[in-house]
Amino acid sequence: xxxxxxxxxxxxxxxxxxxxxxxxxxxxxxxxxxxxxxxxxxxxxxxxxxxxxxxxxxxxxxxxxxxxxxxxxxxxxxxxxxxxxxxxxxxxxxxxxxxxxxxxxxxxxxxxxxxxxxxxxxxxxx
Numbered sequence: 001x002x003x004x005x006x007x008x009x010x011x012x013x014x015x016x017x018x019x020x021x022x023x024x025x026x027x028x029x030x031x032x033x034x035x036x037x038x039x040x041x042x043x044x045x046x047x048x049x050x051x052x053x054x055x056x057x058x059x060x061x062x063x064x065x066x067x068x069x070x071x072x073x074x075x076x077x078x079x080x081x082x083x084x085x086x087x088x089x090x091x092x093x094x095x096x097x098x099x100x101x102x103x104x105x106x107x108x109x110x111x112x113x114x115x116x117x118x119x120x121x122x123x124x125x126x
Contacts, residue, residue, distance in 0.1 A: 003027060003124065005063060006033045006110035007043035007093070012126075013059070014044070014052045023109065023126035024059075031065035034063040037100040039093045041065075068103040075099040083118045090118040 012020035027034055030090040041060065048056060076092070076099035083090035093110045093111065098119035101108045 001033055002033045002104060002106035004037065004097060004104070004108045005040060006097055006108050006112060006116075007060070007107045007115040008112045009126070010040055010044045010056070010059065011047075012111065013054075014049075014055055019126040021103075027109075031080075033106075034059075035059060035066050035104060035106050036063040036099070037066055037097065039096045043093055045093070046102075066100065066104050068100045072096075072099040072103040075102065079119045088118055090115060095119065099117040 009020055009023070010116060013024055024034075036059075040063035073096075079098065080090045080092065080095045094115040096122040097108060097118055100106075101121045102119070107124050108116055109124045109126070110116060111125055113123055113125060
């Protein structure tokens with residue numbers, strides 16, 4: 001299974017959250033394919049602590065870095081527009097991660113279930 005790693009998951013893993021650490025280990029044990037895209041890497045990097053530099057670099061190296069094209073960008077914008085029409089807020093980063101995952105045939109690994117429920121992406125949690 002292709003699994004897009006969300007920023008919330010990455011941050012939890014870097015903070016040593018036992019569930020996140022176990023979930024990443026299981027991902028590799030099960031032969032799943034971890035994916036990263038521009039958005040969660042940027043989100044994590046913005047608040048990266050010096051002691052997290054090496055582990056974060058290792059996670060990036062172990063994952064496939066993917067970039068979707070303009071159709072994914074349009075989907076992300078459309079999902080945000082649709083959420084606003086329903087009175088909900090879907091952040092730009094979450095919409096972009098969801099669209100990237102959908103276009104790459106992946107699920108999103110996150111604890112932020114509520115935000116991703118505003119999109120058609122499948123979600124895994126830990």
